[in-house]
Amino acid sequence: MSASLNERKEHILGAVVVNYIKTAEPVGSRTVARFYPGGLSSATIRNEMADLEDMGYLVQPHTSAGRIPTQKGYRYYVDHLMDMNILSQDVEETISSSISAGKMREIEQIIINSTRVLSSATNQTSLIMGPQFKKSAFHQLRILPLDEKRGLVVLITDTGFIKNKVIDLHHQLSHSELQQVVSYLNHKLYGLTIDQVTTSLINELKRDLFKRLEILEQAFILLEESLKEERQIRVFLGGTTNILNQPEFKDVDKIRRMLKLFEQEPLLFKILEDNSSEDSIVVRIGSENEFEDIKECTLITGTYRIHDKTIGTLGVLGPTRMDYSRVISVMQRLVNHLNQSLSSS
Amino acid sequence: MSASLNERKEHILGAVVVNYIKTAEPVGSRTVARFYPGGLSSATIRNEMADLEDMGYLVQPHTSAGRIPTQKGYRYYVDHLMDMNILSQDVEETISSSISAGKMREIEQIIINSTRVLSSATNQTSLIMGPQFKKSAFHQLRILPLDEKRGLVVLITDTGFIKNKVIDLHHQLSHSELQQVVSYLNHKLYGLTIDQVTTSLINELKRDLFKRLEILEQAFILLEESLKEERQIRVFLGGTTNILNQPEFKDVDKIRRMLKLFEQEPLLFKILEDNSSEDSIVVRIGSENEFEDIKECTLITGTYRIHDKTIGTLGVLGPTRMDYSRVISVMQRLVNHLNQSLSSS
DNA sequence: CTTTAGCACTCTAAGTTAAAGAGTGCTAAG
DNA sequence: CTTAGCACTCTTTAACTTAGAGTGCTAAAG
Incomplete structure (x- = not known):
């Protein structure tokens, strides 16, 4: 992409970036000169810095200030110059x-x-x-009856998520009916990521189950709801x-x-x-x-x-x-x- | 507590407070005079305001500025002067x-x-x-076995809270054993606020149950833990x-x-x-x-x-x-x- | 005794000017 | 190619000035 800089320019650019990061003040040629290992005069640095400005790596906030890195300057620093900090x-x-x-x-x-x-x-x-809940895989679904009107749905994923939600059960479901549905769902959904449990899949399941039991509408609504909601x-x-x-x-x-x-x-x-x-x-x-x-x-x-x-x-x-x-x-x-x-x- | 102000002072104090709340600028005597219903001159207001300052209801940020209310001024306003806003x-x-x-x-x-x-x-x-979870009353405790090593504790309160927590079950518990413990706990804890479920009560229950079953240590630890944790x-x-x-x-x-x-x-x-x-x-x-x-x-x-x-x-x-x-x-x-x-x- | 007009006084906020300082770009010499 | 020197630009800071707002006090009027 952008032509690579010669070593001296790299050193100078690096010095400007490092100093600016540290002080938040525009960096002048004198500062860089002090920083630069092979002793160069500030005038030389000035020339190089003018070049770097022309190339778009540095800018001056105003005529008589030091330079600060441009976005391009930071990018070059990150890609080529930065040495990985050894953390204390x-x-x-x-x-x-x-x-x-x-x-x-x-x-x-x-x-x-x-x-x-x-x-x-x-x-x-x-x-x-x-x-991200939706990237986890479906593991287990349970339904706990709380009282005659409400149930607790518990959804467990392979990544250890546990989501629960209280649902209304308008029709009272017997234990065995619930068991049947739950185990069917577990069988069908096991291993899918939540992402993959689309509305269409749910509809398909719904059709499937309706053939056998007709009272499970509520259970499905809850499943849909809980999935939808947990996407946030x-x-x-x-x-x-x-x-x-x-x-x-x-x-x-x-x-x-x-x-x-x-x-x-x-x-x-x-x-x-x-x-x-x-x-x-x-x-x-x-x-x-x-x-x-x-x-x-x-x-x-x-x-x-x-x-x-x-x-x-x-x-x-x-x-x-x-x-x-x-x-x-x-x-x-x-x-x-x-x-x-x-x-x- | 503080002696009550006469009506005119109340009006003036109120005017200062209202204006200052609106503008965030110190309020001068002229402003109050314009605001004051029974047309008084700014000089009179000035005298009253000086009094109010002596009494501690108002202060001047500096010698030649208007007044702003003190804490005492606000307090008086809130207690005696404020008229309840009719919301739009x-x-x-x-x-x-x-x-x-x-x-x-x-x-x-x-x-x-x-x-x-x-x-x-x-x-x-x-x-x-x-x-506040801890002010809710205990309603129901459930334990769902997840797999041979883990269980899910679900705690439900009268205010509709549902808290859950995965626990390790080192010793495998049979269904019936779990059922026994759970129903015993539900019986003992029902209706208590979470606040009231103290460590000492838990210890008592623990002793009680140990007489009958010796494998429940884990179950108790989880109960303790989940209670402790949910206080935040x-x-x-x-x-x-x-x-x-x-x-x-x-x-x-x-x-x-x-x-x-x-x-x-x-x-x-x-x-x-x-x-x-x-x-x-x-x-x-x-x-x-x-x-x-x-x-x-x-x-x-x-x-x-x-x-x-x-x-x-x-x-x-x-x-x-x-x-x-x-x-x-x-x-x-x-x-x-x-x-x-x-x-x- | 209370109210008010008038006025000198104080303090802030805003604008102006001046000076100091930092850094540059350019030129000319090494 | 490098560097010393210097004039120039621009910002920052401080000092000073001015305008304005509001006061407190005094003396007169109600």
Whole structure:
């Protein structure tokens, strides 16, 4: 795509990016000169920086200021220059202790802990899409009669989800009738992912069963309803206040827009879902993002699995001036731990 | 407590409060004079206002500015002067349509809707404490064997809660054994509130049952665990960005402190719990609040019930300059609707 | 005794100007 | 190709000025 830069330009670009990430101030030629290993004068650096600006890797906020990286500059840095941060001991420990901490059987709790770790270790806002119910496979369906008018449907997936819902049973069902239906359904649905349980399949089953029993309408409505309803997934947020620490969000109006975004769970869900790629970690810088509201931000996402099945996505959202190497390292570690600890239960 | 004011002072105080709530600017004597029905000159008003300042109802931000109400001023206004806002038709409709909207069986959904309505109708941040599990009464306990090693415990309360939890069954239990235990437990626990199911009671039951069956240790551990765990209650937030609209939060630092507070669910819970009073609506202005973090805010809380049993609290949190009459009206209506719609299901 | 007009006074908010500082681009010399 | 030197640009900060709002006080009027 873009021609590769010579070594000196790479060094200079890297120096600008690193410094700008650290200080949030435009980086001048003197600063780079001090930073640059093979002692070059600031004038030389200036020439190179002017070149880099022409090529679109850097910009000046105004004539007499240092340079800041453009989106293209960050991209080049991420693709070619960044060296993977070696995380300090304590971060490593925080991650492993807070995730794999023994007997957390509840997935939700693990997820919430992950948002904490992720946001505090990166100093950014983290968002995690809870396990995607619909990608889990159907395992078991039970119906518990509660009283003469109501029943409790319990749906269990191979990934350990348990969903339940109270339903009205207008016609009273006998135990044996219920048993029959339930075991038939279990037989037919076993192993399918929830995604695959489409309305048409349900209709088919419904026809099938109606031949035998005519009272099960309610039971089906509940199944349909519970499936439909559970398609909505929660997005967990962590460290929303962290954006207030970033100088790029000193403007109250920007803060408002960002927080408004955070309040819209369905939108966050779409953003995460669109960015979940099968393998490893995805970095979207600025306008590489498809969603208007975050075109000035960088979103770094990773996916986690249970038994090699991708079931959720986690992300870090912040300004394009973000400590890429750190965030990516943390994300990498966290995903690994999550995968391990989720699959071992 | 504080001596009552004469009618003219009341009028003037009321005018200052109302105007300040509306404009967020210190209110001068001219403004009050225009506002005051029996035409008085600004000089007279000035004298009265000076008196009110001496008495502690008003203050001046600086020598040559208008007055703003003190906490004492707001208190007097709320207690004696405020006339109950007549809500506009559409607010009324929003409330009733979004709450009682037919077939919302899920309590959680009703609660979430309530936060929406409450924050948008008041233009403040709303917080709602989800139904308090521990105040509900035990209704039914079920144990569903999932496979040879695991079981699903389902706990149902009179208020319609359903909690479940997967447990490990190290010793395999036969159906009949399980049945025995479950029915014994149901018998013993029926009607008790979750609050009343203390560890000591559990221990007693445990001793009781051990005489008959010795394999139930696991079952008890699960009961204990599930009870313990469910004591934590969710607090739902709505309209957190609304505080950004208030001019008193134009300072990024204040915003940060506020948002930090919103992130601490346990603290919010404590705040709400401490303010939940059996009947109707409580207004806490400024330092009347016990919690340090909201001593500069006003918190208005109300409680909602299921079948005359108080199970949750909702609140509106904002600056002391708050449209008290509107917020209280909205809260009143909302609580009524909530009570109706929760008790009718 | 209460009310009001008048006026000097105070304080803030907003705008203007000036000075300092950082960093650049260009030129010319090494 | 590199670098020292320098004029130039632009921002940031502080100091100063001005306009305006509102007060408190005094003295006169009701």
